[in-house]
Amino acid sequence: MLLCFVIFLTLEGSTPVPSGKTTFQWKWKENQVLELNEYHDVFFRVxxxxxxxxxxxxxVMKPKKCSSDSCLVNAWFDTxxxxxxxSGPFWKDKEFTSDFTLFQNGRYEVPNEFIMPNLRSFPSFPDTPVSVSDVxxxxxxESFDFNSERIRVKVIPEYTFQGIFPWSDGNYKGNCEKITYTYPIFYTKPEGEKMVPNVPYKIFGFASGTVFFNAARGVPEFKEVKLSYTFIYPNGTVQEANFHIKGIYFLRNQVNTKDKExxxxxxxxxxIVGNTGDPNGSRLGDLTKDTNKEKEPNEKNLGRITDTGEKPSPEKDSLLDKLPISVRTSDxxxxxxxDSILFDFNDSKLKPDAETAVAKIAExxxxxxxxxxxxxxxxxxxxxxxxxxxxxxxxAKSVLHSLVDNHKMDEKHISFKGYADELPIVPNDSEENRHKNRRVEITLVLD
Incomplete structure (x- = not known):
């Protein structure tokens, strides 16, 4: 069973708001991306x-096309x-894509061919402004996908607007409108429908949570949810599942091909030459600003590649050839x-010289x-x-552990997976090509 809880943006409204009341509407700019990072503590009992x-x-959610009352959203889900x-590294499990229609009031429709998101039309807001304590x-x-059957359960959340409160989680914090909610869930397979092995015929449970939604910006910032389910199967097995979920949202501009390059x-x-710019800055950070403004020349940018289309010099190319690292853009x-020379043959332990390469990448x-x-x-x-x-x-785990243990990177943002020979970059038709395919890759995800 997959659980992924998503809050989305919709179109920007312009209705006047009575004094003392708040209008909750989702605001959307077509060049923006909303990214949600969720962490679930999960407990199962049988x-x-x-x-x-x-x-x-x-x-990651992007608008494909918008009308006056809805947007067609394209989303990517990584679990x-x-x-x-x-503590320890996360193993990358699954990938999903989804196209769905999101309406201005928060309701959205997911075509049957997509399983994500599985909590749908949530949260939805009333069409009229609300005051503190309004309900x-x-x-x-909720949509539950089991191996051989999908179960959809209608629920009626009760929301309460609590006012403006601070929130914090790790290094992240904010101060905005707080909404709490609760709802029960109950499902029994209709009488006369065939029982399916490994698919529950009864589900019941309860949900409670909090959403911090920035009404001025029209985007969510943080949420915390607690869910408790009981699944009863045809063979008499009873499974309990409890989830404690925290999610942080990031709103940013889309990264196009030119930006990536x-x-x-x-x-x-x-x-090649080390970081001569601001250690706390990056070109990616500039993408959240007004990209139509021209950048002023300054000492930090002297001698660096700019976004004017300048290509690496031959000297730079020759220096790169000496590194056991290649860099490319991807989707x-x-x-x-x-390069696989960072490991001994049939060994997964990094060679001492490999740490120099990993250290450069970590910085x-x-x-x-x-x-x-x-x-x-x-x-x-x-x-x-x-x-x-x-x-x-x-x-892959050896490189990940080096990034976390030796270079103090946050393991919550890093995952690993072994693909064997499933994703060759060249055909395995010569020793030279097989050597190229023996590699470890670190992807800095921009989209």
């Missing part, structure tokens, strides 16, 4: 057996898992590819503290599939 797990969901209430109820839906040029500069962002990644980092291991097609998968995963 009889005397229990499982504890921590999930991480990253959701990650680590077992046990402990409203609007319909929503400009960031790549800056990164190449840093790899997701910027990819650092580490660059620290300029993007809120961005997702994915570490992936890859092999050629020689050898057994399961062995290669384990080797590729162990090598």
């Amino acid at each position: 009889g005397a057996k229990t499982v504890e797990r921590e999930d991480k969901n990253r959701v 990650y898992i680590r077992y046990g209430k402990t 409203w109820k609007l319909p929503a839906e 400009a960031i790549r040029e800056d990164i190449l500069d840093d790899l 997701d962002g910027i990819v650092f590819s580490l 660059i990644l620290k300029k993007y503290p809120d961005r997702e980092i994915r570490v992936s291991g890859h092999t050629d097609n020689i050898g057994k599939k399961e062995y290669n998968r384990k080797l590729s995963e162990d090598r």
Whole structure:
């Protein structure tokens, strides 16, 4: 069962608001992206057996087309898992895409071919302004996807506007409108429908949570949710599931191909000569500002690659050839590819010299503290599939541990996965090409 809880933006309204009241509307700019990072503490119980797990969901949402009352939204969902209430790396689990229609009042429709998001039309706001302590109820839906059946359950959340309050979570904080809510959930398979093994015929539970929604900006900032479910299966098995969810939202401008290439040029500069710019700044940070303004020349930018289309000099190319690192753009962002010479043959332990390469990359990644980092291991097609998968995963974990343990990067933003020979960059038809496919990649996710 997948759980991903998403709050979205809608169109900007202009209705006058009575004094002392607040209008909750979702504001949308077509060049912007809303990114949600969720963390779930999960507890399962079946009889005397229990499982504890921590999930991480990253959701990226972009408008494809908007009308006066709705937007067609394109979304990407990445899910990650680590077992046990402990620190350690997240394993990248699944990827999903979804197109759905989002209406101005917060209601949205998801076509049957998409399973995400599975909490739908939530939260929804009344069409009229509200005062502190006002209460409203609007319909929503939970969608549970099991291996052989989808169960949709209608729910009626009750919302209460509490006023303006501060929130904080780790290094992030804000101060905006606070909305609390509760709702029960109950489902029983209709009489006469066939029972399906491993699909519950009864679900009941309860949800309570808080959403901090910035009414002036028209975007959510933070949420915290507690969910409790009981699933009863045809064979008599009873499963309990409890979720404690925290989610932080980031609103930013879309990163286009030119932006990515400009960031790549800056990164190449840093790899060769070190960071000569602001250690707390980055070209990506500039994308959240007014991109129509011309940048003033200053000492920090002297000698650096600019966004004018300037290409690396031959001297730069020759220096890059000496590094065991290559850098390229991808659909997701910027990819650092580490040559397999950083490991001994059939070994997953980083060589001492490899730490120099990882250290250079770590210093660059620290300029993007809120961005997702994915570490992936890859092999050629020689050898057994399961062995290669384990080797590729162990090598990815070695690089991840170096980033976290040696370079103090936040492990909550980093995940790993081993792909064996599933994603070659060149055909495995020669020793030279197989060598290129034996690699570890670190992706700085920009979209």
